[in-house]
Amino acid sequence: MxxxxxxxxxxxxxxxxxxxxxxxxxxxxxxxxxxGNIKRTVADRKGILWFSTSDGLNRYDGNHVLHFDLVSKPNIVNNNITTLFPGKDDVLWVGTTNGITKFDLRSWTTQHFLLPDQNGNARRLFVRDICEDPKGRVYICTDDAMIYTIEKGELKLVMDLSKVQTPSKGQASLNGVFMPYPGELWALLRGRLLRLKGEGLDYKVEDWYEMPTIKGxxxxxxxxxxxxxxxxxxxxxxxxxxxxxxxxxxxxxxxxxxxxxxxxxxxxxxxxxxxxxxxxxxxxxxxxxxxxxxxxxxxxxxxxxxxxxxxxxxxxxxxxxxxxxxxIMVMEASRSPFRNILERSINETNLQSIRSIYQVNANKLYLGSYRDGFLQYNLETSERTIIMNKFVYSMLRWDDNRLLLATEGDGLQWLDTRTDKVTKLAIDTTQALYQSGALNDFTVSLCRESDSTVWVGSYFGVCLLNVYTGKATIPWQSAAGKPLNRSRVFDIYASGRLRFFSSMEGAFVYDTENGRLEQLLMHMPGGYSMLSIYFIRKVGQEYWLGTNGRGLLVLNERLELMREKNTSNGLAGNAAFSFSQVGVNVFIGTNLGLTALNLQNQREKNYYTIDHLPSNEFNHSATFTYGNIVYLGTINGITSFNVNDLQQYRASKQQTNFSFTSFILGNSHGLQQLDNLPYQPLQQLEVPAGTRYFSIRFGSIDDALAQQTFYYRLHETDSWQEIGRYREISFAGIQPGYYNLQVATSLPGENIFHILAAMPLHILPNFYDTWWFRLACVLCIPLIAFLVFRYRVKQMKKEQKLRTQIAGDLHDEVGSTLTRIYFQADLFSMRSNDKASFQQIASASKDALGLMSDLVWSIDARFDTAHDLVARLRDYVTNLQDELETDCTLEIAGNFENRELSQATRQNFFLIFKEAINNAARYSTGCPIKITLQFCDHIQLSVQNNYDATHQKMKNYQGGQGLQYMQIRAAKMKGDLRVDANGQVFIVKLSAPF
Known part of the structure; x- marks a missing residue:
């Protein structure tokens, strides 16, 4: 065991x-x-292709091509590339006809190595081959039989093989160098194998294999x-x-x-x-x-x-x-059950679109191709033989040696399968159907009716043709035949007494017993009757219709619609083109993949190009079954499979090489593109602050992903966003923070997203968007307020000090002078006879002294309180009563103790008060002057006196120019002054902010 x-x-x-x-x-x-003439190609560890052309080096990630030459950034040493070698640690070695370039993919920089001559000038270095030992040391062989290595950033000679003595004579040509086993360098010298042993710079010849029996x-x-x-x-x-x-x-x-x-x-x-x-x-x-x-x-x-x-x-x-x-082609061991024939690169414009298939024996296959016409393909030798350039839509076996062919433009043809000779089927061109166009040379579908008759579907309807007489008939004359006779008939199917016609104008059924022709689904709402139908087949007790847009329609035996099967419930695509059945297994070729349905367990499985199909899009009627082998025609050749192998097949879970390939930033400095993204050992990708927008490219050279739809999301809880087949995601206005970018694909007919790659993102905020900046701003607000307060207090103290100093200076200097004048004038008045003059000097000096006293009081910071203002007002009223013998009443209300007043308010309020009292005393008619002072949120002053209303001049004077000055002073302290002169009463009202 x-x-x-x-x-x-x-x-x-x-x-x-x-x-x-x-x-x-x-x-x-x-x-x-x-x-282009692609010479050499290698793949790096990310599966990204690097290849050389006549004009330099190229990188292709399945999405974009990057080109490197003598003037690119980074550049290579020479455009004539002889070899490419991907080394360890993401290094690409580029050998040329004159020098070697070390391309560091992580740092995205290049370093060039040339050979200096005795004068220090670079001499020719023609690189033939490159290999690498397990430690990452590279060995370079040149056309002059030298082997070099690179040590400490310089080329070092390992061995000059031109001096090695061998039995083979002639030029010491060195065509290759290999490191298959540790400590052994193998070289192709003079067309034979040479083995060297050693390490680093110390290698010696171990064996020379002459092999004299080999020619060449x-x-x-x-x-x-x-x-x-x-x-x-x-x-x-x-x-x-x-x-x-x-x-x-x-x-x-x-x-x-x-x-x-x-x-x-x-x-x-x-x-x-x-x-x-x-x-x-x-x-x-x-x-x-x-x-x-x-x-x-x-x-x-x-x-x-x-x-x-x-x-x-x-x-x-x-x-x-x-x-x-x-x-460039790729081969790899595969467990796929699909065998593809005539498959071409999907980027070629002239693909092998197959429309008809027929297998005669184990090796002989007939094909109708849009590109090559009608051909015979040998399954054993893969040889192709073009039989004729006509396009064959359908093939019908007539007998052991003949096939009836429906061609596009050349009518019906007979094919002899023994000789591959083709002859045209003779048609009676005099008959009415041929003259009317119902029978024409653009034939599409065939279905045998009897030993001599066949149903022929064409671009313009269907008819019943006798292949021996060449005469055709249409066995019905109903109105239902009109839309059928103007439509292309894709397929004809016989089931018992019923004949089904699938056409561009819908599905039709003909009952051979009663001669009735009807259009299926005619009375159904929603446009079912106008759907293009590609096939109709009976499956058990049901009829399955392949449609263009609604997938499969399933009808019962009474031809009533029972259900639909489309991408919402398991079908690969909504255009069902072809049908094949082997036992309980049904295969539907759609526009987006192949669906295999098991009638026994009611399970379905979809297959796509990712499962190595040549294309996801199949062609109508291009099917053939040979025993257990199913052939299906696609727009890119044929795929075939054994039904048993397909049932045992399990798709590989190995992911394709898929990478984020480029990172593009847009900011105030312009565009910046980082192409070394696949090789960076990043825990996360950081987007710098101030980035206006950025984009991330991704790619894969795997053709299986070429026809897939891509999706992305930034959080695992987000819904997937579709980006189609475009392999670049652009972002603008994304808020700073941490994200996890995921890219996925979802196969048609499935609601499962297959994540291909993920990249953590950190979008850095601007400094003014950071938490510490906002915290600093919050903390700075009270600090700024405190500093402003300190500044204001300092300024106020400075102002108060200045005002106090000015008040003191005025009092000491001006006051003393005016006092001296006053006393001198008064003394002179007692000694002279001109008492009036001296008395005037004394009076003026006294007035000046009073004004100065008021001014000093108004600017002195020590009196910036409401209490001092009230005391000053009382003194003034008392003095006024004594001097003018005028009766005044002063009423004060409200709390004014310990309340401060600004200097401007105190000064202007006092001056307005003096002006109002003086005017009232001057023009009053003898009644007491009533003064009211109230303190609340404002200081409210009211000065009321009686006056003679008949004396117009006095009335105008009291409310005239003096009032204008009072208005100006009230505005300075943001107050409001009004005058009310009704009847015999004149009132001045002042309201100022407290």
Whole structure:
């Protein structure tokens, strides 16, 4: 039992290959590169392609192309690239005809290495090949038989192989260098293998393998296995197997294996024991290095090489990249059950759109192609033979040796399957149906009715044709036939006595017993009757209709609609083009993928290009079943599968190489693009403060994602946002914070989102949006208020000090002077006879002294209180009564103790008060002057006196110019002054803020 288990383990890789083989696809290159001469290609650890063209180096991520040359940033040392090698730590080595460039993908910088001559000038350095040891040291071989390495940023010579003495004479050409085993450098010197042993700069020749039985030089493509087995191709002898430990040399295959011996080979690693051998313009063989047996030609992919010459190959991570005249191709071991025929790159404009299929025997397949016309395809050799350039829409088996063909533009044709000869079916052109156009040369569908008659669907209806007489009839004359006879008929299906016609104008059914023709779904609302119908098939006790827009319509035996099946309940697409059935398994080809339905367990499964279908879009009626094999025509060749294999197939959970490839910032400095994003070991991507907008590009060279719809979201709780097939997400006005950008795809007919990649984002805020700035602002408000308060207090103290100083100076200087004048004048008045003059001097001085006293009081900061104002007003009223003998009453109300007044309010209020009292005393008629002073939220003053209303002059004077000055003073302290002169009473009212 254990031996059997071990045997199964050893045999498993071979079984895996035999059952499933390789998948083969073209890389969808941009339009500008489709016709370019791509020379070499490699893939970095992110699966991003780097390739050389005649004008330099290119990077392609499945979305955008970046070009590097002598003047780009960064640049390369020379545009003539001879080799590319992806090294450790995301370094790409670019060998050229004159120098080598080290491209650091993480820092996005390049460093160039040239050889200096004796004078310090750069001399020619033609790089042939590059390899790397396990420690990351690179070895470079040049065309002058030198091996160099790079140490401390400089080129160092390891060995000059031109001085190595070998039995082979001639020029010491060095075409390749390899590091298959630790401590061993292998080189292709003079067309033979040379083994060196050592480390670093110290290598010595260990073995020279002369191999005198081999004719011609060994090519650069050499395969080393872990077991010490070497495969190589000799230009004039073919393929050889060399075992290093024993020195045994043997030719692989026999002369019958002409594909291996006559074509330049490339090796495709599969596993430790199995290797693929690619023979140009033939296909791929397999070879087991342990059993030393050459496998047969791999039929699954042989046809893909029939028109291409592979120039270079590169293998990594189970994938092999091939450059050819048609661009870049990718091969990888696959467990897909789908075998694709005539598949082309999806970027080619002239695809193999297949509309009809018929298999005669195990190897012979007839195809109707839009591009090549009608052709015969050999399933064993992958050879194609074009039979005629006419496009064949349908093929109907008539007998053992003949097929009836429905062509577009050339009517019906007979095909002899023994000779592949085509002859036109004779039609009676004199009959009315032919003259009216009902029978025409643009035929689409066929369905046999009897030994001599066949239903023929065309661009303009359907008719029943006798293939021997060439006469056609339409067996009905009902009005329902009018829309049918002006429509293209896609398919005709016979079920018992009923004949179903699927057309662009809907579905029609003809009852052969009663001769009635009816249009299906005619009376249903919602436009069901006008749907284009591609097929009608009976499944059990139901009829299934494939529509353009509503998926499948399911009718009962009474032809009544029962239910629908579309993308909302499991169908891959809403345009159901083709139908195939094998037992309980039904296969529906749609516009967005293939749906497999199991009638027994009512389960469905959808398949897409991600499962290695050649295209997601199928063609109507392009189906054929050969035993357990189903053939389906697509717009990009044919896919076929064994029903049993499909049921056992489980899609691989391995994700495709999918990366965020570029980061673009837009700010005040312009646009900044960071293309080294895939190689950065970032925990999160930071968006700098002040960024106006930014965008993130993503990509993959996997064609399986080329036709997928992408979605993104910034939080796991957010709903997915659709961005279509565009591979760039742009953001503007995003609030600062932490986000987790996720990109996903959702397959048609499914509500499940498959996350492809995620990138944490941190959008940095502007400094004025940060919490610490806002906190600082909050803390600064009381600080600023305190500083303003301190400043105001300081200014007020300064002002008070100044006012006090001025008041003191006025009092001391001016007051003393006026007092002295007063006393002198008074003294002179007693000594002189002119008493009147001296008396006037004394009176004026006394008045000046009073005015000065009032002014000093008004600006003295020590009296800035309401209490001092009231005291001053009382003194003034008392003095006025004594001097003028005028009766005054002063009433004071409200609380005024300990309440401060500004200097401006105190001064202007006092001056208005004096003016109002003086005017009232001067023009009063003898009645007491009534003064009211009230303190509340304002200071309210009222001065009331009686006056003679008949004396117009006095009335005008009391309310005249003096009032104007009082109004000005009231405005200075933001107060309000009014005059009321009614009857015999004159009132001055003042209200000032307290």
């Amino acid at each position: 254990i031996r059997f288990f071990l045997f199964c383990i050893c045999l498993f890789p071979q079984i895996l290959y035999a059952n499933n083989g390789f998948s083969f696809r073209y890389v969808d290159m941009p339009l500008a590169l489709r016709d 030089n060994i090519s650069r493509s050499v395969y080393f296995s872990n077991s010490g087995d070497v495969l190589f191709f000799a230009e004039k002898s073919g393929l050889y197997h060399f075992h290093i430990p024993s020195g045994h040399l043997a030719k692989v295959g026999t002369e019958a294996d002409s594909g291996v011996h006559k074509n330049r080979d490339h090796f495709i690693p599969i596993n430790d024991t199995l290797v693929g051998i690619l023979a140009n313009r033939v296909g791929v063989y397999t070879y087991n290095v342990k059993t030393r047996q050459l496998g047969p030609l791999m039929e699954d992919i042989a046809g893909n090489f029939a028109r291409n010459r592979v120039m270079t190959t590169y293998s990594a991570d189970g994938k092999t990249y091939l450059t050819s005249s048609n661009g």
